[in-house]
Amino acid sequence: MLDFSRLDADRMSICAEQFSLATCIREATDLMRVQAREKELFLDICHDVPLPQTVLGDRGRVRQILVNLLGNALKFTSKGGVTIRTSWKTVENRILLTVSVTDTGIGVDPANAEHIFGQFAQADAATTRRFGGTGLGLSISRLLARRMGGDLVLSPRPPPGAQFDLTLLLDHADDTAVTAPLQAITAIHPGLRLLVAEDNGTNRLLIQKYLLHQPIDLRFANDGVQAVNLVRETMPDVILMDMSMPEMDGLAATREIRMIGGVQPHIIALTANAFESDREACFEAGMDDFLAKPLRKAQLFQALSRASKP
Structure with missing residues (x-):
């Protein structure tokens, strides 16, 4: 609630610190492995190309978005698992990172594709009753992504499951300075x-x-x-x-x-x-x-x- 109110009022600051993208993604994934094991689901990371050694951005907020996306994916998946796939390219001397989180769960009705990013929203009332939650996670994650020059969207895909694509604009950093x-x-x-x-x-x-x-x-x-x-x-x-x-x-x-x-x-x-x-x-x-x-x-x-x- 506080995160959302600060973002909505444009009062949340975004930090600029040097960090390892690969480590940040791995840490977020490791936090969710217990939940994946309890449900007997796989949780995989795939890097299409090697990630930059270090970048400049808000590590805590990137991790927050990833944990939210992984938590949702695991919550709505009962068989199979979740895959994180990363890629990046240089845009005007900055790093455009794309992280796709794909699951084999219940998916999202195309009619509700935009609705799920609304405040206090979930796919439908039945989903809310079955899975719970405040419905703020995706809204906060999208606002954070946009504050960091990117976006968060639900990508069309054949069933089963859903795919969320996160994009972020990050800056290059001195690889030797991360520690x-x-x-x-x-x-x-x-x-x-x-x-x-x-x-x-x-x-x-x-x-x-x-x-x-x-x-x-x-x-x-x-x-x-x-x-x-x-x-x-x-x-x-x-x-x-x-x-x-x-x-x-x-x-x-x-x-x-x-x-x-x-x-x-x-x-x-x-x-x-x-x-x-x-x-x-x-x-x-x-x-x-x-x-x-x-x-x-x-x-x-x-x-x-x-x-x-x-």
């Missing part, structure tokens, strides 16, 4: 005890992937109550605290933790709400730092590096 942001970050202190309070399984998996090879003690809580209990038991050094959780939200959990005696953890807010009022609410509750979603690896490492400093 520079992370190399410049102070290393996370070995043995850091980190608690991630996050109810969304996909976000937990993403953070775990980012921190896979780091020498830290990583634990997870699924809600605010569990987070407070784990703090009483283990007293972590740092907490990544999601603002919106069941049972007890991040603000209430932070207030509870600040009432516990002993050495206090460094608490970093995780939220999709990036307005100044949200930051102020976090700091008033007793938080020390603030990270906006979608979470990027460089930002996470920078925050943990700050938290590791005496």
